[in-house]
Amino acid sequence: MDDLLTEFLTETAESLDVIDLELVTLESDPNNRALIDKIFRLVHTIKGTCGFLGLPRLETVAHASETVLGKVRDGELAVTSEGVTLILASLDRIKEILAHLGQTQTEPEGDDAQLLDALARAAEGDMSAGPGAKSTQPAIEAAPEPEPDQEPEPEAAPVAAQSQPPARGPSREESAPPAAKGGEAIGAQSIRVNVDVIENLMTMVSELVLTRNQLLEMVRHLDDSEFKVPLQRLSAVTGELQDAVMKTRMQPIGNAWSKLPRIVRDLAHELGKKIDLQMIGAETELDRQVLEMIKDPLTHMVRNSADHGLELPEERRAAGKAETGRITLRAYHEGGHILIEVRDDGRGLDCEKIRQKALARGLATEGVIESMSEAQLQKFIFHPGFSTAAKVTNVSGRGVGMDVVRTNIEQIGGTIELRSQAGKGTTFLIKIPLTLAIVSALIVSAGEARFAVPQLAVRELVRVAPGSEYQIERIQNAAVLRLRNKLLPLVSLSECLGMAAGASAQRDAFIIVTQVGRRQFGIIVDAVFDTEEIVVKPVASILRDIPLFSGNTIMGDGSVIMIVDPNGLADAIAPEQGEEDAGEGETVVRLADRQDKTAFLIVKAGNDEPLAVPLALVTRLEEIECEKLETAGGRTVVQYRGRLMPVIHPSGYIAPERGKRQPLLVFAEGDRVAGIAVDEIVDIVEERLSIELEPDSSGTLGTAVLRGRATRIFDVAHYLTSIHADWFSARLKATGQGRRVLLVDDSAFFRSILEPLLRAAGYLVTSVGDAAEALRLREQGESFDAILSDIEMPDTDGFGFAAAVKAGPGWETVPLIAVSAHGEPDDIARGLAAGFDAYVSKSDRDQILGAIADLLTGQRAAA
């Protein structure tokens, strides 16, 4: 039988019983206002629901009764015995019709004219006429005149925006066998049960599951036990019972959707849009606890789609789409999950807007944002306080949007993904577990204690041991694992939990490759035991402020263990910006982009002195097996990504030691790669520069103080030329083509870094230490193809310099590029206002070269 109808029958039967009782009470206590109100309300509800479900006969009778009751309520009629009898008679009629409805799902044919007439006269004050004999037999085909319903019925309001009501109106296609045979009691096939009872049942079953696990554990050690067979039976029954009880907690997801058609209709009205809401899979069931948790996020997302996603009718027409926008909600089961799709066919996410907003909010620097793919950009909408709605409407755009949605979904172990295509629409895909009460978990140990890690988050297990394929490696203090050509950031469970460094100190450990949302990371644990179905119990309130635990559970042996929350760990590993895929090199770029400071890679090569390599120059860090180093034509080479990469060591020779791994710094420019072998990669430091530039030999740029130690700065350009003698000349042809570039920077260090970089790219570089010197060159009639200038300089700063250049005469048209450590949107705006043509980050060589190339090409095109 139709779910909605069943529910209506159950509910109405209950209401009728109540009204019966209350009417009788009312008869003896005719002035009890509260009672009258209550009765009126109940009848009113019945009437409203009948209209909604399309049951005209019931509605007419209920309506007539309601009219009489309304007058009683308003004091126009007194409560009389006759009146009560009349109402009771109409209730009986309703019950008869309901009984028939319960059996056949259709209203019986019948004539209520007499009853209606009596009720109508009663409403006029004439109670004398009795209701007459029950007359449900089909009589004259006088369709009862339904009195026009004056009152607007919110529940019954037709929902304009809804094209396919998921389960509305009595459906005939399904015949419910159990319902059909025993029609004597309406709604007997379903009963209402207090939620507490079900929760309690669930708790009891959980206990039973635990006890069973305990018993199984005990018997497992006995080889030949008479308990085995009955225990198997007990185990099976327990499992079935668990399933059955779980089912009682299940509710169709349609319950969380029920308010949406109305919301969408109102929104459509308010926004002047035409919206068609489709709901598919409303009958998909999930745990009511989960249901509660996703209700609000779903509502929010549908609102978002209606408000931001869909265009106005005229825009849609202009774009060649149907005027009516469509929002589709789809739910379906897959594995132990339920998947919910929220899709609209609107304009899609505006990546440009997101880019600007992310920049304005300082969520990432320009360089990082430039290099992001659309999918990565789109993920910004999940950032706290991020809303692309240009103006705040009362619908959405308050900036409390998608981040809250994501948080809610992740809280229940779910994930949310998004796909958007400009002009085509946006799709959100939510994946949530069916239930939260019993989950499958991996039991692990860390620092002497056992913990449970929910299986949902676990992608794979990797064993690391000395000599095995996988090793834990470290960059500074950050532990990482190479996994299929990616670097996976690692976090040690015992360290995170503030326990004695167990796993991290050991070389033998397991890595649980974990995925939370889009974030992937590895959890280092000492050992992995088993997968168990565990019953999740909430932690005591006093422990709730520990974000690393999502609950606790009782194990088969009776001990209690804590359940680790992968979300909490993910936050511990990277609180803010763990979003991006932990792809190769990205961490490096991010480090380099941090303002004011320069990131250096500290290495050792040849002797024990630390050497620093500006991180921005290094393309990649690799470690290869020494066996792979080959000699060809007196040069050391290694096969790298299908090509031969020349490798040199700063000390001039490499002494490969069998069985050892050789760290390499890989540099790539265009299609050339070169490797510099070092003895050891020590650290990554990020420091404000304080350098004394005294190049003591070729191969270094000078000496700086890093981490309080005198550290020589590696001259990458020097070594690259020694590898590829034609490194520069090749580049010369490539981009620079001998164009002249003026570099203005007060920092000798940066001049030393940028100069070789520019030269390597084929430019002819002139560098000066301040604006005055640069302007003197102009007076001397020097000409350049491009000018790069620092911003922070003594005397005349970059802004002043730009103003002077643009004021002319001589260099007004020369492209002017600001190279600064400060990348705040304000700085950029100020720079552009001062006359700079581009504003790039000092530490990002690609950006610098790209900016020059772009400006020069633009100039050429314009010329």
Add this chain to the structure above:
Amino acid sequence: MQTNTYEPADFVTVSVGGQLFGIPVSVIQDVFSPAAVTRVPLARPEVSGVLNLRGRIVTAIDLRCRFSIADEERPERPMAIGIEKAGEVYGLMVDEVGEVLRLEAGDIDPNPVNLDDRWARFSAGIHRLDGRLMVVLDVDRLLSFGSLEDAA
């Protein structure tokens, strides 16, 4: 400090670090010998850990820590008093469980003014027993770990 006026009531006496405490029988759900207490990393020091008491997870509270009693001489087999509060069961870890005493309200004195604050806030008064003084535990306060403590 308010003076709780208990009606004649039964108290279970327990001792922690040599000090006698009284816990109203009416709030006690269980007296048990805690087995296999699982330490909870990152938890506040008062929490000794969690344990399983007949299928319920009990949070063990270290009374020594709560009262800042020196850590020496921990008993080999501590006992625990199970108390339910707001749907959660706590186990107060004590050295020893004594007897059940019926005491008259009149025998309770308010906390002496010079009583250490850390004690005073969890004490509902002092009972004068023959030869010994018993601190009547204010269980409600003892098990309030948030705002109340900050205020104190």
